[in-house]
Amino acid sequence: MSSEMINSSYYVGFEGEPELTLIYENLNDRYELRLWNGYFETLLDCMFEQVTDQSGILYEYSIYEGWYEESPWEIKNIKEAIQLFKSFDATKLTEDRVKVSKNIIATLPALASDIVTFLEQAITNGNRVFIVYE
Template identity: 35%
Template sequence: MGHINNKYYLGFEGEPEIIFTVVQKNNEKSEISIWSGYFNNIMQQITPVEGKWTALAYYYNLNIGWYDESPWLVDNIEDAYKQFKSIDKYKLDDLEEEILEEILELFKKSIEENNNVYISYE
């Protein structure tokens, strides 16, 4: 069993949902469920690199990856972490900033512990 944090999806049941799942080496899972509107606002703060989308923003902006297959393995956690880290949190509202911090912590811990991170779109 694992831990599911659905705090950022409560009240939006029935609307699109993004779920980040961390799978630890012992197959223990922890998840964070986010209303897609919050996730979209956060992702829209990531800017292209030299005019091109890279890493997680590439998949988001082309509507591929987790949109095609769920759960979808994030293939380069470090680059995704750097993209989230580059976001100007002052362009987000308080709740979106809190969600960004949760995502950053999830990716940072996954990097440190060499865990896999999956994204699901439901």
């Protein structure tokens, strides 16, 4: 019997807005982390201020490709993505960034942590991870 485990806490209240879903699955189960695209894009924008190596997910985002052009899009280097999201530090954001996105910024540390946990579980289970953009 297969089952779906869906965490949509970062999309609740944004129904009808652009959605991004991280997915991994095995023979019996499917795991999803559903996000409001505004949270994800703001998180990535903030990381541009903090990360010098803009490869992987940051690179795809910067050229508006990856999941924007091909959905589902596979995260090829999950370990690199884990390190990226672990490196997020809201205390290092500029005042301007915080002023522009104050309500969103408050959610980003928990979101980054939940993305790390999701990706680590996928690696532990030997699964590939995909981003679906709707």
